[in-house]
Amino acid sequence: xxxxxxxxxxxxxxxxxxxxxxxxxxxxxxxxxxxxxxxxxxxxxxxxxxxxxxxxxxxxxxxxxxxxxxxxxxxxxxxxxxxxxxxxxxxxxxxxxxxxxxxxxxxxxxxxxxxxxxxxxxxxxxxxxxxxxxxxxxxxxxxxxxxxxxxxxxxxxxxxxxxxxxxxxxxxxxxxxxxxxxxxxxxxxxxxxxxxxxxxxxxxxxxxxxxxxxxxxxxxxxxxxxxxxxxxxxxxxxxxxxxxxxxxxxxxxxxxxxxxxxxxxxxxxxxxxxxxxxxxxxxxxxxxxxxxxxxxxxxxxxxxxxxxxxxxxxxxxxxxx
Amino acid sequence: xxxxxxxxxxxxxxxxxxxxxxxxxxxxxxxxxxxxxxxxxxxxxxxxxxxxxxxxxxxxxxxxxxxxxxxxxxxxxxxxxxxxxxxxxxxxxxxxxxxxxxxxxxxxxxxxxxxxxxxxxxxxxxxxxxxxxxxxxxxxxxxxxxxxxxxxxxxxxxxxxxxxxxxxxxxxxxxxxxxxxxxxxxxxxxxxxxxxxxxxxxxxxxxxxxxxxxxxxxxxxxxxxxxxxxxxxxxxxxxxxxxxxxxxxxxxxxxxxxxxxxxxxxxxxxxxxxxxxxxxxxxxxxxxxxxxxxxxxxxxxxxxxxxxxxxxxxxxxxxxxxxx
Numbered sequence: 001x002x003x004x005x006x007x008x009x010x011x012x013x014x015x016x017x018x019x020x021x022x023x024x025x026x027x028x029x030x031x032x033x034x035x036x037x038x039x040x041x042x043x044x045x046x047x048x049x050x051x052x053x054x055x056x057x058x059x060x061x062x063x064x065x066x067x068x069x070x071x072x073x074x075x076x077x078x079x080x081x082x083x084x085x086x087x088x089x090x091x092x093x094x095x096x097x098x099x100x101x102x103x104x105x106x107x108x109x110x111x112x113x114x115x116x117x118x119x120x121x122x123x124x125x126x127x128x129x130x131x132x133x134x135x136x137x138x139x140x141x142x143x144x145x146x147x148x149x150x151x152x153x154x155x156x157x158x159x160x161x162x163x164x165x166x167x168x169x170x171x172x173x174x175x176x177x178x179x180x181x182x183x184x185x186x187x188x189x190x191x192x193x194x195x196x197x198x199x200x201x202x203x204x205x206x207x208x209x210x211x212x213x214x215x216x217x218x219x220x221x222x223x224x225x226x227x228x229x230x231x232x233x234x235x236x237x238x239x240x241x242x243x244x245x246x247x248x249x250x251x252x253x254x255x256x257x258x259x260x261x262x263x264x265x266x267x268x269x270x271x272x273x274x275x276x277x278x279x280x281x282x283x284x285x286x287x288x289x290x291x292x293x294x295x296x297x298x299x300x301x302x303x304x305x306x307x308x309x310x311x312x313x314x315x316x317x318x319x320x321x
Numbered sequence: 322x323x324x325x326x327x328x329x330x331x332x333x334x335x336x337x338x339x340x341x342x343x344x345x346x347x348x349x350x351x352x353x354x355x356x357x358x359x360x361x362x363x364x365x366x367x368x369x370x371x372x373x374x375x376x377x378x379x380x381x382x383x384x385x386x387x388x389x390x391x392x393x394x395x396x397x398x399x400x401x402x403x404x405x406x407x408x409x410x411x412x413x414x415x416x417x418x419x420x421x422x423x424x425x426x427x428x429x430x431x432x433x434x435x436x437x438x439x440x441x442x443x444x445x446x447x448x449x450x451x452x453x454x455x456x457x458x459x460x461x462x463x464x465x466x467x468x469x470x471x472x473x474x475x476x477x478x479x480x481x482x483x484x485x486x487x488x489x490x491x492x493x494x495x496x497x498x499x500x501x502x503x504x505x506x507x508x509x510x511x512x513x514x515x516x517x518x519x520x521x522x523x524x525x526x527x528x529x530x531x532x533x534x535x536x537x538x539x540x541x542x543x544x545x546x547x548x549x550x551x552x553x554x555x556x557x558x559x560x561x562x563x564x565x566x567x568x569x570x571x572x573x574x575x576x577x578x579x580x581x582x583x584x585x586x587x588x589x590x591x592x593x594x595x596x597x598x599x600x601x602x603x604x605x606x607x608x609x610x611x612x613x614x615x616x617x618x619x620x621x622x623x624x625x626x627x628x629x630x631x632x633x634x635x636x637x638x639x640x641x642x643x644x645x
Contacts (some may be wrong), residue, residue, distance in 0.1 A: 042508035042511075106474060128439075187535065216582035221581040255510065260539050261583060262565065271517055291510075
């Protein structure tokens with residue numbers, strides 16, 4: 001497998017009220033060409049900040065990438081100037097967000113917003129760009145494409161808006177599409193439409209997808225590989241089937257046991273006790289220890305490394321080896 | 322059944338769309354249309370549907386946050402739909418509501434103690450000391466420290482705030498709690514904690530729940546019976562197991578097949594519905610689902626299907642299953 005993007009020891013911190021908030025705290029991650037990698041975690045795990053760090057979208061201040069590299073096609077994105085980053089963002093690297101309404105500009109037509117990146121990145125004429133925009137809307141399964149080009153975002157439904165966002169992201173044939181909770185705001189029947197669209201596009205265009213989600217159902221449906229984050233760190237990484245069949249970190253196991261499933265009929269859910277520690281006050285040692293059923297004294301003093309526990313399978317637990 | 326705790330009969334709620342100089346209603350959004358069901362003591366009825374299905378409006382109409390346009394809401398035989406706000410007050414304590422966002426529903430300037438005490442002040446004759454004792458007892462019941470009563474809502478996490486919302490609803494010993502998406506804003510690990518708490522409280526206090534949610538797995542987990550809504554209409558109602566094993570209505574079927582399941586070994590046949598939910602201001606003629614239904618027939622475009630008990634305790638409104 002050919003490496004597309006490699007993150008090395010990424011640390012993205014925020015500073016507020018004299019506190020240091022360690023949102024992403026030493027993440028190493030590789031995305032291979034054409035794969036779908038799911039980044040799973042709960043709120044505050046650092047999954048969204050990881051993706052915003054890749055895109056160079058960390059607001060500074062209060063945020064700062066304090067160390068690490070994001071290597072993409074031979075360049076370290078962390079060290080690029082904003083101007084150079086702009087030639088990559090929306091071009092080689094594209095991103096779609098949870099709430100398409102807030103990422104579309106309400107005062108411009110869909111047509112204007114869809115043709116803009118084509119005219120900037122590919123220097124197309126207005127006519128060419130419009131033709132391409134029509135083709136893109138058809139690609140994402142929008143009928144009546146000509147009509148949609150003339151509409152404003154508020155005139156479209158949530159599912160339609162997400163299709164438009166995907167069309168926009170695909171406009172310049174990106175190598176990597178980052179999708180941050182792309183279906184979380186959508187109804188299930190609409191979510192099913194968008195997920196099947198993303199699968200089709202991936203097969204057709206061979207784009208790699210970094211899928212950020214909290215929903216293990218979406219992961220099972222979409223991912224080739226899975227990375228689980230907790231409290232700013234990667235705690236487990238494995239191919240899809242391996243992760244579901246043989247989860248090694250107690251947090252991953254806890255998540256799997258905590259979700260109600262359509263297919264079984266157990267009465268009691270195995271909740272994970274307690275809450276995620278705040279990012280300005282991580283506990284010493286293993287960050288999951290305060291909630292872990294297998295905790296020992298060693299866990300509260302010694303920070304576990306992310307170690308190899310099987311073929312392509314890593315876990316950050318003193319007892320996973 | 323004569324002993325129903327709550328009987329909702331043909332309840333509709335239309336919201337006017339106002340326009341023009343005189344603000345006369347130009348049209349109506351038919352948020353819920355002739356909904357009927359019964360709730361037994363101690364029973365959990367799950368209500369599922371997508372946005373715009375009317376499930377939240379239904380909950381809010383039952384506790385009379387909205388006045389129903391037509392129909393009756395019988396609580397132990399008394400029609401709540403006909404009472405004015407003052408006459409309604411003694412009944413309010415019997416039906417309480419828990420909302421999705423516990424931050425928006427808790428006054429940020431009040432301490433947790435004051436928040437939970439407030440309904441006790443309104444609905445009971447307890448002395449100040451008794452009320453405060455009761456607050457500490459309730460905090461303990463929902464799994465919070467009794468000392469939390471001096472703190473403010475912002476000091477708590479989402480899951481803890483939901484526990485506070487539940488304590489508040491419980492304070493005046495209701496027999497029904499209407500919970501509108503109570504866990505959908507919570508993380509998975511916390512969601513399980515709150516679901517377990519709600520199920521334990523149901524046993525302890527013999528509570529009946531109307532549990533409104535879009536997440537089918539959660540609804541399946543907690544409910545005894547499940548009701549499926551689409552565009553203001555109830556399309557199917559059955560015991561949980563029956564509904565999930567033998568869904569009759571094509572919309573229920575599609576909904577079940579749309580849920581991505583956390584099991585990568587199970588490659589599902591997908592029924593992907595095309596299109597979006599139509600507008601409730603201008604619902605389709607005939608069956609409201611026919612514009613998206615993969616099994617639509619000619620009759621569906623013209624005739625509204627009848628709400629029928631197709632097999633014992635299994636109700637649906639669909640021409641495929643209509644009995645003459």
